Amino acid sequence: MLDEFERTAGHLGQSAAPTTTIEEFGPRGSGPAYANYAAWVKTVYENAWVAPEDAANDNAIAKVSVTIAKDGKVVSSHITRPSGDSHVDGSVQRTLDRVTFVAPFPDGVKENQRTYIINFNLKTKRAIG
Numbered sequence: 001m002l003d004e005f006e007r008t009a010g011h012l013g014q015s016a017a018p019t020t021t022i023e024e025f026g027p028r029g030s031g032p033a034y035a036n037y038a039a040w041v042k043t044v045y046e047n048a049w050v051a052p053e054d055a056a057n058d059n060a061i062a063k064v065s066v067t068i069a070k071d072g073k074v075v076s077s078h079i080t081r082p083s084g085d086s087h088v089d090g091s092v093q094r095t096l097d098r099v100t101f102v103a104p105f106p107d108g109v110k111e112n113q114r115t116y117i118i119n120f121n122l123k124t125k126r127a128i129g
Contacts, residue, residue: 037106041068041116044102049095051125052087060088060122064096067115072104075113083122092120 045066060083067075077096082089105114 037103038116041066041102042118045095045099045118045120046125048099049120049125050091051122052091055085055087055122057083057085057088058123058126060085062089062092062120064092064118064120065115066096066099066118067113068102068105069113070105070109070111072102074100074102080117083120085122088120088122095120 062079062083063081064077065080066077069075077099079089079092079096083092105111
């Protein structure tokens, strides 16, 4: 029974869309260290986001730009494409205001900062909880 539950949970996790997505900007390609760091950035923002209960549009997606310094401090963050729902955009802005530190870059990273594009997806956030 436990094996069945674990298989089902695994399939659900694979088929569910993430509440936020992230795209990397910056010179050079991204290797495993960058991929893991990008995933961490996504997780930090995803966990910090408190989706509004009173949003008018369940399909709202806000796109943001986040620049992080090598030491993990957030240098800048702003909404680049509002969702069109003021409640969602306000909740995303509050998240950007709250997150001021992510984590230092992995060892060996030469850049002083990197910029990430994050998509906050309300429908998926509500589905996952």
